[in-house]
Amino acid sequence: MASPPKELGVGELAERAGVAVSALHFYEAKGLIHSVRSSGNQRRYARSVLRRLAVIKVAQRVGLPLAAIAQALDALPSGRTPTVADWRRLSAAWKLELDERIKTLTQLRDQLDGCIGCGCLSLRACPLRNAQDTLAQEGAGPHFR
Numbered sequence: 670m671a672s673p674p675k676e677l678g679v680g681e682l683a684e685r686a687g688v689a690v691s692a693l694h695f696y697e698a699k700g701l702i703h704s705v706r707s708s709g710n711q712r713r714y715a716r717s718v719l720r721r722l723a724v725i726k727v728a729q730r731v732g733l734p735l736a737a738i739a740q741a742l743d744a745l746p747s748g749r750t751p752t753v754a755d756w757r758r759l760s761a762a763w764k765l766e767l768d769e770r771i772k773t774l775t776q777l778r779d780q781l782d783g784c785i786g787c788g789c790l791s792l793r794a795c796p797l798r799n800a801q802d803t804l805a806q807e808g809a810g811p812h813f814r
């Protein structure tokens with residue numbers, strides 16, 4: 670049985686990863702993935718890019734901004750395929766960020782409960798409209814009349 674090719678063309682990579690070719694070009698322009706050029710000036714990607722793309726897709730699905738994804742991927746070693754330990758370090762850093770997002774979303778959900786039935790959307794008092802409003806700590810509903 671023949672071993673799989675070490676590098677993939679852009680079409681092969683798009684098909685294997687389940688992403689559009691345009692997305693690959695976008696990710697490359699943003700520095701999330703890298704390619705080398707063949708003698709015919711075609712993009713060639715290392716097979717390890719498949720793992721990067723899987724990580725990018727998952728990170729986007731959980732709402733991580735592209736800049737955070739790029740920063741995390743930048744921390745991966747260059748010149749070798751990332752190990753399981755490398756990926757674990759990356760996911761541990763994201764776990765902290767996700768915990769923070771979950772906390773924020775939980776607060777927003779709870780504040781939304783207070784706002785349902787109120788509907789004032791007061792710039793001064795509504796925690797949904799003005800998250801920094803300290804008066805919002807005193808409860809939902811307008812505090813200035």
Ligand code: FES
Nearest residue numbers: 784787790795810
């Ligand atoms: S709608 Fe949010 S406090 Fe009234």
